[in-house]
Amino acid sequence: MTQVNGMWKRLVTACMLLAMPALAWAQSADPKPWQLNMGKGVTASSQHAYDAHMVALIVCIVIGLIVFGAMGYAMFKFRKSKGAVPAQFSHNTTAEIIWTVIPVLILVVMAWPATAKLIAMYDTRDAEMTVKVTGYQWMWKYDYLGEDVSFTSRLDRESDRIRQSGEQPDLAKNPHYLLDVDNPLVLPTNTKIRFVITADDVIHAWWVPALGWKQDAIPGIVNEAWTDIKEPGIYRGQCAELCGKDHGFMPIVVKAVPKAEFEQWLASKKPAPAPEPAPAAPEAAPADAAPATDAAPIAETPAPSAQG
Template sequence: MKAGCLKQWIAGLAALAMPVAALAQSADPHRWQLNMGRGVTHLSNNAYEAHMLALWICVAIGVAVFAGMGVAIFRFRKSRGAVPDTGFVHNTRLEILWTVVPVVLLVIMAVPATSKLVAMYDTRDSGLTVKVTGYQWMWGYEYLGQDVQFVSRMDRRSDEIRQSGTRPDPATDPHYLLEVDNPLVVPVDTKIRFVITADDVIHSWWVPALGWKQDAVPGIVNEAWADISTPGIYRGQCAELCGKDHGFMPIVVHAVSRDEFDRWLARRRAGNNDPSPLAVTTAVPAPPAG
């Protein structure tokens, strides 16, 4: 085997070991990430904890099963004189054991999963409501009760590169196809209620760092909520095939302090539509395109 191939195999095995090691992940997905990320909301942390609980239970079951198989294969092999027991039919105790144990494990996993699933749809006591509307091919945002609304499209730079047919330079355009002209600005440490719908066809509003994805369906209003804990820039995309420009509907969420959000909201109400003067200092990697 060539040295290059050997290095690739070693790198691949190291990548496969990442979920078991449960390494910390950034808020947004990044290239070669295998394990689930924690995200930056209460719900995303709930999902991560439920995922890790199920993962470690499955790891323990796998270790026990394969350890038993290994012992049986090597200890009772033909070369050591082992003879198969042709009269063996079943063992009642073992059948009870391997029926009861999975049921108990499922109950252990179901109880916290159910409570967290119920919490995902509890939008009560929210401090801000944002209406999200999907269009072909852009997003409309309306801050209900705040007299602020705008449309968010893919930024002109990404569109120019896309139409030119040239390959983007990661150094100068690190967020190619994942940048917008008007990001959604929200405050941190605030329960934000999202009401999500569509104007034409089915879309899906998805920001991985928030920990959920919600379909935008014409004539139907779906609900979700988020309480972002860390200021930063979090990116997502439309996750429902909605037409020829489906891949060009990025989502950018700017999470800022409450004071900064209030100042931005006041500027929007006053007619200042420039989204740039935001004191955002923490940025996270973008999810891989496609």
């Protein structure tokens, strides 16, 4: 009975593993346990990457089916038990031309759309806003250029407390352990946003998988990228370049909201305008001063003489 139960468990597990590739066609932005396929993400860049990945995957599957199908057919059809005799030639020019030309054509066909998508992923023109990202050991600084809004974003206090105390994190209580920050980067949806990315000390890398790209942050160099988030939500990432002892503790959180909500949030983060100075009071004249007059002094006329 135990053997039968074990066999059924293995059969169910095998069926689940076989079904996973079909279930992996529709993936949300964040990775899931046992996820096999690449996630689609929520931006134009991530869609470009997903499309290129799926084209390459389908081509590889077709090639694999043809090659392994031919191998299986040859092993069954021309097996020794049926008296098959191995071929007695060393080279076949026709076969060599075929298996050289066909792969070249396949690569050219795959390279054409991939190159077009790669160019589009690096086209930062016509962006509606620009965010400067600066990597530090071990946090991120965000500047909304032209808006007078900037802040730092680092590991949230609860995750930092748990990791430093040695406490065992609980997935139910802390589902985003080491992936939460104190100040997320808030961005509007359906807006082309340009990023300029650099670092202040060592090399970092700003990476949010749902956005579909990763960009190095290098001291003294400014790299560019762009995004256009289609769906509101919270998308998480991490530094993807080994940058020191706390490299694993500088997560990234992007909060995408509708444009109207973003405008309200941005207005709330701007510094309050300085109050206008009060007008100066006029100076009072001294009490003992004679009043000023604009009239000219009148000259006295001498009295006429009595003598005629």
